[in-house]
Amino acid sequence: MPIDRYFRINVQGIERLIDALGGVTVDVPQAMNYRDDSQRLYIDLKPGRQHLNGNESLQFLRFRYDALGDIGRVQRQQMFLRSLMEQSARPETLARIPSILGIIRENLDTNLSVEELLSLSQFMAQLPRSRIEFLLLPGNFNGTGESEISYWLPNYRRIAWLSDTYFRDTSTADPRETPITYPENVRIALQNTSLSEAAVEQLRHQLWEAGYRDQFVADALSQPIEITRIIAQQGDLAAARRVQLLLGFGEVRVESTGVLASDVTIQLGNDARDRLTPSAQPNVSQTDL
8 A cells, every 4th residue: 555645753752742732641551660771761650540741651652561562552552642632632732833843843754745734734623533543453462472472463354344444445355354243243342430330230231132242341441431432443433333322322433442352342431320220130141141
């Protein structure tokens, strides 16, 4: 796939740019500690919601020393970029534009013309944040994790579908490989934040009755969220929208910040409390699923 235009920014530029924006507030999902004197890389972040400056943001973006390695880092980078875009749209950011432009000029290498840069900036400023989509190259980890060597093995059928859906005007993939978003074919992961177990069980029963039999409860999020996120983890927007229509609440996001093994991840927010009133419903046990 030919690349017509590019941006390239150095590490120092990212740090200075984030400082010029006034920092970024993110949820650090876990303690991040790492030291590498040869790279002069020193990471020391505590878990929890916090406002990161440029140097701390770089630590967050570069950390990959957990069970998911580089893939976990990709997920956190998507989280960070989402937060950065949402916060950079605030009115107070306008006062920082002169210093921001100066940093960009000093640290950015691009083959876009000045006119193209201005046009792109205007387009991004007017683009609804819900239209920003992040994708992860479809694939799976190699082996069982017992080996020190780890690879992300591409799923070429899913890649062909993803490319056709998001990047091509004319389909090139075999139509038989197109995902079918019927409920029985959609694997759903639920991540709780602050709801009761009874409320989560009620939601599972609602999904079960609608035909979503392949579902499981994953590890809870480290911090509560206000709005439920219905994440199209594999890029299948239609599947995520059907789940949203069934629930009647939450926002759909095309990104890969959910559970890797899911097609759709439901991250339950505080808005689900009023919609999920626990009542006497048959239990949906893990063995049933």
